[in-house]
Amino acid sequence: MNRTAPFARMNGLGNEIIVADMRGRADRVTPAAAIALNADAATKFDQIMAIHDPRTAGTINYIEIINSDGTQAQACGNGTRCVVQALAAETGQKVFTFETVAGILNAEEHADGLISVDMGVPRFGWRDIPLAEEFRDTRMIELQVGPIDAPVLHSPSVASMGNPHAIFWVDRDVWSYELERFGPLLENHPVFPERANISIAQVTARDAITLRTWERGAGLTRACGTAACAAAVCGARTRRTDRKVTVTVPGGPLVIEWRDDDHVVMTGPAEWEFSGSFDPATGAWQRDTQDVA
Ligand SMILES: N[C@@H](CCC[C@H](N)C(=O)O)C(=O)O
Numbered sequence: 001m002n003r004t005a006p007f008a009r010m011n012g013l014g015n016e017i018i019v020a021d022m023r024g025r026a027d028r029v030t031p032a033a034a035i036a037l038n039a040d041a042a043t044k045f046d047q048i049m050a051i052h053d054p055r056t057a058g059t060i061n062y063i064e065i066i067n068s069d070g071t072q073a074q075a076c077g078n079g080t081r082c083v084v085q086a087l088a089a090e091t092g093q094k095v096f097t098f099e100t101v102a103g104i105l106n107a108e109e110h111a112d113g114l115i116s117v118d119m120g121v122p123r124f125g126w127r128d129i130p131l132a133e134e135f136r137d138t139r140m141i142e143l144q145v146g147p148i149d150a151p152v153l154h155s156p157s158v159a160s161m162g163n164p165h166a167i168f169w170v171d172r173d174v175w176s177y178e179l180e181r182f183g184p185l186l187e188n189h190p191v192f193p194e195r196a197n198i199s200i201a202q203v204t205a206r207d208a209i210t211l212r213t214w215e216r217g218a219g220l221t222r223a224c225g226t227a228a229c230a231a232a233v234c235g236a237r238t239r240r241t242d243r244k245v246t247v248t249v250p251g252g253p254l255v256i257e258w259r260d261d262d263h264v265v266m267t268g269p270a271e272w273e274f275s276g277s278f279d280p281a282t283g284a285w286q287r288d289t290q291d292v293a
Pocket residue numbers: 015046047067072073074075076077078079163164197215216217218223224225226227
């Protein structure tokens with residue numbers, strides 16, 4: 001086994017992703033390697049998508065998702081599009097079935113380069129999200145939040161897209177809220193025993209939501225695909241929006257459709273930036289020479 005593994009630095013609407021090729025290897029990307037890569041300005045990232053050999057028949061690869069603080073995530077929409085683009089460029093294949101810790105993901109690269117991922121079925125039960133105590137109606141829960149003064153930031157819709165999300169509906173421009181100040185407080189609120197991704201969402205039309213997200217384990221990001229899916233399903237569930245919406249995040253628009261079969265399909269772009277190789281144990285890395293200008 002080589003000491004180093006290839007990687008591609010990519011982004012999905014500005015969500016910074018490292019796609020690590022761990023196929024044919026027995027080791028994993030360590031939390032220490034993730035933290036070291038994130039500490040370097042050139043490789044700073046929101047998630048690592050580690051592509052492993054398949055574990056289950058009928059899937060192409062097992063994908064492990066690692067946040068920039070070294071913790072594991074169950075789902076990552078923007079990162080999945082990056083994996084699809086990387087593998088489509090390598091193999092010419094257009095349709096993919098992956099396995100993640102949260103289940104099976106089906107994805108497809110379209111002729112125009114956009115990528116759709118079936119993000120699975122949302123869950124709304126308090127144990128599924130999970131919440132620390134019983135809430136019968138998760139379309140809106142009341143939180144005891146001491147240090148946050150804005151009343152709208154006390155009563156989110158909550159959902160699981162494989163990972164936990166809280167969506168705070170606001171009437172004003174999402175940029176007028178200090179997400180960087182209250183995001184970490186809400187991420188770690190005791191009602192979320194596994195922490196949560198925290199988003200503020202403004203509905204601007206029946207088919208349009210503007211969204212900003214403080215990601216669990218990664219902080220402020222320019223895009224969060226699973227948060228866009230969570231906002232779409234919570235918007236439809238609370239009758240704020242239709243079942244197909246454009247969710248505009250700081251990095252650009254994602255189209256989210258909550259289909260009649262209950263699956264949520266996310267469509268958007270992915271972009272390659274540069275390639276290199278890295279040591280999955282330590283995070284020491286170097287850029288591929290053909291990429292160097
Ligand atoms: N950027 C992602 C979500 C990544 C996982 C999240 N931080 C978590 O820990 O749940 C996306 O595009 O969905």
